[in-house]
Amino acid sequence: MRYYLKSIIAFSLFPQILLVKFLATKPEWIETYYSHGIYPIISKLFRILFGWLPFSIGDILYACLIILAVRYLIRNRKKIRYNIYPFLRDVLMVLSIVYFTFHFLWGLNYYRQPINKKLEIAITYTKPELINLTEDLVAKSNSIHFQITNDTAKAVIIPYSKSEILAMSKIGYQKLSEIYPKWNYTAPSIKRSLFSTLLTYMGYGGYLNPFTNEAQVNGIMPKFRDPFISSHEVGHQIGYSAENETNFIGYLAAVSNEDLYFRYSAYTYMIGYCLNDIRANDQETFDRLYSQLNPGILKNYQEVTDFWMAHENPLEPVFKSIFNSFLKANNQKDGIESYSKVVALLVNYHQKYPL
Template sequence: MTKRMKTIIAFSIIPQVILVKILAKHPELIEKYYSNGFYPYLSKGFRLVFGWIPFSVGDIFYTIATILIIRFLILKGRMFFYQTRNFFREVFVVISVLYFVFHLFWGLNYYRLPIYQSLNIDNDYTTEELFEFTDRLIAKANEVHYSITKNDTVMVSIPYSKRKIYKMTVNGFNKLSAEMPNLTYAPTSIKSSIYSTVLTYMGYGGYLNPFTNEAQVNSVAFSYKYPTVSCHEQAHQLGYSAENEANFIGYLAAVNNEDIYFKYSAYIYSLRYCLGEIRSRDPEKFREVNKKMNPGIIKNYINVSNFWKRYENKAEPAFKTSFNTFLKANNQKDGIKSYSYVVALLVNYYKNKEL
C-alpha cells in the first residue's frame, strides 16, 4: 500500500466520526434501514459462516490481533521517536479500518430507537409500581423454585451442560418471535469464550464479538444465571447493543422458554435488579421484601456473589472503567449504570400482562 493511500485511509477517520455523529441524531433511520434492514441479513450471514465451528473464531481473531500489535511495537516502535508522522499514520490506518468495520458490522445498533419506543411502553416508573412488580416477581420466583426443589431452602442447580443450554435457548426466542418477529433467531452462533478465565477476572459474564458476530459466554461463571446470560448475548447478536435492552430481551427469551430452569433463571435474574432498585430507594423496604423470598433463592444469590469475590482483583475496576467509557462513547449516557434501567422496561412491559 502506498504512503498516499495510507494517508487517505488514516484521515478517513475524521469524516467517519462526523458521519456517525450525524446518523446518531436520526435513530429512526438507523432503526429502519440498518437495525431492521441491512443488519439482520449481515448477522444471519455471519452466524451461517461461523456458527457451526465449535470454537470461538472471534477469540482467535483477537489473539492474532494482539500478536500483530506486539510485533508492530517491537519492529516499528522506534518510529515514534524518529519518524513520528509515519508511526501515527500506521496506527491510524488500523484505527480507521477498525472503526469502519465495527460500525458497519454491529456498532450502528447503538444509535437505534430505544426499545421502549418500538414497544410503545413508558420508560419510567414510580416507587409504588416497583414495589408492586417486585412482589409479583417474588411470588412467581418462589413458585417456580419450589416446583423444582420441593423444598424452599434448597438452592437450584442447573442440570444441563453448557452446550445443551446454548441449543435450548432457541426455544425461547422462537416463542417470543410470535410477539416480536424481529427476534427470530436462526441459525445459532453461541459459544464458550476461549478466554473465559480472563473474562472472570475482568468481571464479565460474556460479550458479543462485533467482527464475527459470535455470542461469547463466560464458561467459568456457571450458575443459575447461565441460561439468561446466554440469551442476553444472543440479544446483542440480534442487534440490541444497549446493555439494558439486552438484559430485557435476554429475560424475555429465557422466561418464554418451555424449560423450567430457564424460567427460574429469568425470574431471579430480573428480581436481582428490582431488589437493587428497592435497596437504593428504601433500605427498610428492601429488608422487608427479602423476607418474602424462599431461602433457597437467597442461597443462589449468595453462591454467585461468593464466586465473583474469589476473582476480585485490583485490575477489575480499571476494566469496568474502560467499559463504562466505551458505553458512554456509544450513546449509553449512563454507562454501566444503564444495566439497572432494565427495571423500567420490565415494570412497564408487565403493567397489563401476567408474569
C-alpha cells in the same frame, strides 16, 4: 500500501466520526435501513459462517491481532522512535478501519429507536408499581424454585451442561418470535469464550464479538446464571446494543422458554435489579421483600457472590471504567449503570402484560 493511500484511509476517520454523529440524530433511518435492513443480513451471514464451529473465531482473531501488534512494536521499536509520524499515521489508519468495520457490522445499532417506542410503553414508573412488580417476581421465583427442588431450602442445580444451555437459548426466542417476529433467531452462534478466565477477572459474564457476530458466554461462571446470560447475548446478536434493552429482551426470551431453569434464571436475575432500585430509597421494604425469597434462592445468590469475590483483583475496576467509557461514547449516557435501567422497561411492560 502506498503512502498516499495510507494517509487517505487514516484521515477518513474524522469524516466517519462526523457521519456517525449525524446518523445518531436519525434513529428512524437507523431503525429502518440498518437495524431492519442491512444488519439482519450481516448478522445471519456471520452466524451461518461461524456458528457451526465449536470454538470462537472472534477470540482467535483478537489473540492473533494482539500478538501481531506486540510483535510489530518489538521488531520496529527503533524505527518507530526515529519515524514517529509514519507510525502515528499507521495507528490512525488501523483505528479508521476498525471504526468503520465496527459500525458497519454492528455498532450502528447503538443509535436505533428506543425499544419502548416499539412496544408502546412508558419509561417512568412509581414506587408502588416497582414494589408490586418485585412482589410478583418474588412469588414467581419462589414457585418455580419449589417446582424444581421440592424443598425451599435447597439451591437450584442446573442438570444441563454448558453446551446444552447455550443450545437451548434459541427455544425462548422461537416462542418470543410468535409475538414479535422481528426477534426471530435462526442459525445460532453462541459459544463459550476461549478467554473465560480473563473475562472473569475483568468482571464480565459474556459479550458479543461485533466483528464475527459470535455470542460469547463466560464458561466458568456458576451455571445458575447461564440461561439468562446466553439469552442476553443473543439479544445483542439480533441487533440491540443498549444494555438495558438487551437485558429486557433476554429476560423475555428466557421466561418464554418452557424450561423451568431458564425461567428461574431470568426471574431471579431481574429481582436483583428491582431490589437494588428499592434499596436505594427504602431499606425497610427491601428487607421485607428480600426476606420473602426462599432460602434456596439466597443460596444461589451466594454462590454467584462467592464466585465473583474469589476473582476480585486490582485491574477489574480499570476494565469496568474502560467499558463504562465505551458505553458512554456509544450513546449510552448512563454507562455501566444502563444495565439497571431495565427496571423501567420491566415495570411498564408488566403494567401492560401482567405476570
